[in-house]
Amino acid sequence: MEAESEFKEYYAKNMRGISGWFKARVYTIERWLYAAHRITGILIVLFVLAHFYSTGWHPGLWWDALLGIIVTFHTANGIRLILAELGFAVGKPLLIKKPSQRPVSIEGVQRYVVVFALVLFVVLAAIWAYYALVVQPMMG
Amino acid sequence: MASEEAKEYVLPPEVLEETMKASEELWKPVRKIKFRIYKYNPRKDYAPYWEEHELEVSRGMTVLDALLIIKGEADHSLGLRYSCRMGLCGSCAMMINGKQMLACQTRVLEAAGSGDVVELRPLDNFPVERDLAADFTSFFEKHRAVKPWIIRNDDVELNNPTGPYKQTVDEYARYYQFTDCIKCGACLSACPTAATDYEYLGPQALAQAYRYIVDTRDNGLDVRISVVDTEHGCWRCHFAASCSDVCPRGVDPAQGIQLLKKLLIKRKFGFKPHKPAEALPAKVKAEKKG
Amino acid sequence: MRESTIMFLHYVTAILIVITGLIHLLANNDPVIGATIKANPVLYLGNMAIFLAALLYHAFNGVRVILIEMVPDRCWTKWISWAILIVGIVTYAVGLQVLMVALGFA
Ligand code: SF4
Ligand code: SF4
Ligand code: FES
Numbered sequence: 001m002e003a004e005s006e007f008k009e010y011y012a013k014n015m016r017g018i019s020g021w022f023k024a025r026v027y028t029i030e031r032w033l034y035a036a037h038r039i040t041g042i043l044i045v046l047f048v049l050a051h052f053y054s055t056g057w058h059p060g061l062w063w064d065a066l067l068g069i070i071v072t073f074h075t076a077n078g079i080r081l082i083l084a085e086l087g088f089a090v091g092k093p094l095l096i097k098k099p100s101q102r103p104v105s106i107e108g109v110q111r112y113v114v115v116f117a118l119v120l121f122v123v124l125a126a127i128w129a130y131y132a133l134v135v136q137p138m139m140g
Numbered sequence: 141m142a143s144e145e146a147k148e149y150v151l152p153p154e155v156l157e158e159t160m161k162a163s164e165e166l167w168k169p170v171r172k173i174k175f176r177i178y179k180y181n182p183r184k185d186y187a188p189y190w191e192e193h194e195l196e197v198s199r200g201m202t203v204l205d206a207l208l209i210i211k212g213e214a215d216h217s218l219g220l221r222y223s224c225r226m227g228l229c230g231s232c233a234m235m236i237n238g239k240q241m242l243a244c245q246t247r248v249l250e251a252a253g254s255g256d257v258v259e260l261r262p263l264d265n266f267p268v269e270r271d272l273a274a275d276f277t278s279f280f281e282k283h284r285a286v287k288p289w290i291i292r293n294d295d296v297e298l299n300n301p302t303g304p305y306k307q308t309v310d311e312y313a314r315y316y317q318f319t320d321c322i323k324c325g326a327c328l329s330a331c332p333t334a335a336t337d338y339e340y341l342g343p344q345a346l347a348q349a350y351r352y353i354v355d356t357r358d359n360g361l362d363v364r365i366s367v368v369d370t371e372h373g374c375w376r377c378h379f380a381a382s383c384s385d386v387c388p389r390g391v392d393p394a395q396g397i398q399l400l401k402k403l404l405i406k407r408k409f410g411f412k413p414h415k416p417a418e419a420l421p422a423k424v425k426a427e428k429k430g
Numbered sequence: 431m432r433e434s435t436i437m438f439l440h441y442v443t444a445i446l447i448v449i450t451g452l453i454h455l456l457a458n459n460d461p462v463i464g465a466t467i468k469a470n471p472v473l474y475l476g477n478m479a480i481f482l483a484a485l486l487y488h489a490f491n492g493v494r495v496i497l498i499e500m501v502p503d504r505c506w507t508k509w510i511s512w513a514i515l516i517v518g519i520v521t522y523a524v525g526l527q528v529l530m531v532a533l534g535f536a
Contacts, residue, residue: 004186012182014268018500020335026239027330027382034332034380038496045489052521055528075448082441084379087402090395093317095309101390105398106381131459139461339502371498371507375437404434 028106029114033077040074061133068128076121080113089113169196173252175206176259177218181270188268191215197248203258204232204243207272219271227388230322233329234272235261240326240386263329265338279325282341286349286367291360297419305357305417318351318396320389327383327393339372343383346374347396353403353413361413365404374400440491443484450481475533482525490518 016023021038024031047067051057058064083089084105091104151159172194180188193210204222211218222232225244232243236251237259252258266274292298321344328334328342341349349368353361368374377397384394407413457467457474467474494514498507 008182008186011180011188012268014262014264014266014274015338016264016335018336020264021332023332023335026237027380028385030379030381031332031385034378037378041492042496045493048485048489052525052528055532078444079448081379082444084398085377085401086405086441087399090398093314093392093395093399094390095313095316097317097320097390103381103384103387103390103392103395105384105392105395110381131455135459135461139459333499337499337502339504340499369432369434371433371504372502373433375433376495376499401434401437405438408434408438 030106030110033080033114033117036073037077037081040070043070044074061137064132064136065129068132069125072124072128073121076117076124079120080117083113084110166200167198169198171197171249171252171256173197173206173248174257175210176257177207177210177215177272178261179218179271180262180268181219182268199247199249201248202244203236203241203246203248203251203260206248206258207243207260219269219273221269221273228322230324233263233324233326233388234274235259235264235329240264240329242324242326242388245388263325265329265331265334266325274325274329276323276325278338279328279342279344280323282328282345283323283348285341286345286352286364287360288345288348288352290352290355290358291363292357292416293359294416301419303420306420307356307417311356311417314354315351318347318391318393321348321391321393322389324388326386326388327391330382330386331377332380332382333376333378337372337376340376341368341373343377343393343397346377346400347391347393349374350396350400350403353400356414356417359413359416361403361407365407368400369404374404377401436491440488443488443491446480446484447488450477450484453477454481471533475529478529479526482529483522486518486522486525490514490521 022035024035047059047070059067089109091108091110094101094104175193175195177191177193178188179185179191193214195206195209197206202225204225207218207220211220220232220234220243222244223229224231227242227245230242233240234243235241236243236246237253237257238261240263241251243260248258260272262268262272263274266276266279269275323344325344327344327347331340331343333340334342346368349364352358353364374397377394379394379398381394384392387393403411453467454477457464457477467477491514494511497510497514501507501510
């Protein structure tokens with residue numbers, strides 16, 4: 001009886017749960033960035049804890065390059081988020097709307113900021129990979 | 141003279157013919173579409189189930205039209221909510237092929253795309269009332285929580301108004317965009333935070349909070365801070381911008397929330413809220429007296 | 431603390447992490463610049479102390495945000511915040527100690 005009512009409650013509430021965080025397919029690119037930001041954030045916390053508790057631990061060669069991708073994504077997207085969440089680069093409210101107005105906060109300056117963040121991510125990740133794959137092995 | 145004027149308004153026959161042709165074209169059945177409809181009555185059913193109906197649809201047919209045909213001809217028990225059929229009342233938002241849209245503003249062929257299935261579900265992250273109708277109780281409660289009305293300290297003026305409050309077009313432009321909200325719930329349903337956090341105020345309520353805070357007639361910034369600046373307030377928005385993406389009225393709640401955050405941070409550093417606008421002496425009265 | 435203070439610090443620490451983290455990375459990975467930074471233990475330790483504090487604040491606040499979105503119950507929210515705060519402070523103390531030992535300050 002108990003289990004049955006819980007079962008019913010699950011459907012009656014109709015909450016997507018954690019899978020809802022990652023339901024990005026039908027929405028705009030910001031939703032992918034949101035999901036990736038969250039996942040990379042959690043991965044970085046896990047890495048940082050390991051890095052602390054056995055001091056200076058890092059995963060080694062190719063894994064270091066992967067770590068670089070995770071960290072630089074979080075950095076580049078984080079810069080975009082700080083800008084947006086402090087109210088910059090999201091445009092101004094409109095006085096006149098077109099019949100099917102697309103949101104300014106997505107399709108205004110924010111488009112360029114997204115592209116900038118992605119380019120920054122690629123550049124930073126490349127630099128990190130260079131250090132992880134070329135410079136580090138030389139240093140021994 | 142009068143008959144001449146009347147004549148001008150009669151459509152020329154070729155235009156009339158063209159119009160008739162176009163409307164015929166618009167309502168001619170073009171394709172068979174399969175509708176998968178979510179059926180669930182939480183008071184009766186053990187679990188939801190799906191119902192399938194096939195319908196010849198025309199180019200002009202909206203999802204709501206199709207649903208009403210299905211309700212009239214195939215399944216009378218189908219539960220859905222609608223009222224205006226023109227995107228003004230905000231009753232008919234539902235998941236159409238996995239995305240929050242107004243059933244009355246979405247044409248079936250547009251929703252189906254190249255496929256021939258249209259899947260209809262009630263709004264995500266809202267309790268199910270029955271079938272396609274969602275329960276909006278908590279949604280409206282959240283809206284009420286941000287005090288969506290003008291807050292002022294001059295009770296005398298409020299109770300015995302002597303004239304309209306002064307406001308320039310620029311000041312009006314700061315919040316006009318957010319007044320278009322029809323409370324359809326699509327934004328809260330699309331928000332990833334709302335997928336787990338049922339306490340989250342949601343894009344609609346927060347955008348309305350911003351709308352009233354920046355209204356120059358209003359004096360309620362400090363009152364509303366205690367509502368929006370909480371653990372489940374505006375800081376749980378992470379700018380995934382899905383709310384703006386699905387909003388059928390171009391309200392752009394994501395923008396409102398980010399601007400609200402900016403305002404809160406500025407307030408923290410001593411930024412003073414605007415002085416509430418003063419009442420202008422009513423013109424009509426003044427003229428009569430003069 | 432108001433949520434806006436917490437989240438504002440979240441952004442400030444994010445920027446701090448980018449700066450101090452860069453110094454930390456250069457110190458350990460770049461043969462030339464790293465040598466100059468490491469030659470100055472006060473700079474290195476000071477940088478590490480700020481980096482550690484900012485990183486821990488940012489990381490644990492991030493975890494707190496995710497947790498209170500997962501468990502939105504008001505009562506739980508309070509306990510989560512306190513638990514995270516205590517874990518964060520303890521980690522910072524231990525981390526600082528380890529650093530000082532490693533660099534021969536204690
Ligand atoms: S903001 Fe837009 S999506 Fe949200 S309730 Fe209002 S009209 Fe609907
Ligand atoms: S912008 Fe904020 S409120 Fe809107 S969907 Fe994204 S997280 Fe939710
Ligand atoms: S029926 Fe009113 S908005 Fe669709």
